[in-house]
Amino acid sequence: MRKIPATCFLFFLLLSATGFIGFTPGDVIPGYDLSSPVSRVVLPPILHEISGLTETGPSTFACIQDENGKLFIVNTEKNEIEREISFGLDGDYEGITRVGETIYVLRSDGLLYEIPDYRSGSKQTIYHDTHIPAANNEGLCYDSKNNRLLIGCKGRVSKEQEEKDRRLIYAFDLKTKKLGATPAYDFNVNEITAFAVSNKVISAFRENKKGRMVSNILKFSTSEIAIHPRNKLLYVLCSADHLLMVFDENGTIKHMQALDPVIFNKPEGITFFPDGDMLITNEGQKNVPTLLRFKYKE
Secondary structure: OEEOOOOOHHHHHHHHHHHOOOOOOOOOOOOOOOOOOOEEEEOOHHHOOEEEEEEOOOOEEEEEEOOEEEEEEEEOOOOEEEEEEEOOOOOOEEEEEEEOOEEEEEEOOOEEEEEOOHHHOOOOOEEEEOOOOOOOEEEEEEEHHHOEEEEEEOOOOOOOHHHOOEEEEEEEEOOOOEEOOOOOEEEEHHHHHHHHHHOOOOOOEEEOOOOOEEEOOOOOOOOEEEEOOOOOOEEEEEOOOOEEEEEOOOOOEEEEEEOOOOOOOOEEEEEEOOOOOEEEEEOOOOOOOEEEEEOOOO
């Protein structure tokens, strides 16, 4: 078992104290204090491009590393990588979720890898070509209420002008093993930006490279998605905007909070333990990938 290096708490505390000067999160997501993780763990260098994670028990999670077709099982109490499971060739892997004893992994082009009974160590992997219209996809989660996987498109689904302000999430039916013909969620960037401005999450204008003031429009580039085990709301993590957004099942935005870039240097993964505690991972900068845990207070 691979031992995770000890966390450099003093370093993080110093950075956090410095980083909050002048930082305003705007709207606050209920149940969590995103300024104060209850734990910070420095993950081993092999996970420097950790791009997704999913809980596998009360104190363990499975994760993937962007470039390698390997599944890593991490014990958060012992700070150990318990197992490494090969499921495919090297590729651009961007999402992971668990359904019972089965784990699904998303490649950025929309190909799904199904790993049945991952605990048994079986080498069997089943492939599903989703035919999702987006060329670049980041974000995968299990929607237990509807027995489906949700796949988040990272940006616009095409270069057509009418698509530039749309951000979509599609559903993959676990019974038929087919992608839905229409999106499960259809977001409008301008509407989401208006919510951000009205709730003082972002300013209405920003200065461009030429020093001119222009309208401040969110990128809304999905990094990861997850459904909360208690309130059943959809959480969307956007690393490029340093935002965490919460939507109801109809796609109506409920909350949005800016993430301090000192704590969330490059947030790329999110999952929840059954008790509601939230885990967020940062890809490594200078080979320092981190795992943050936030206590849920209902």
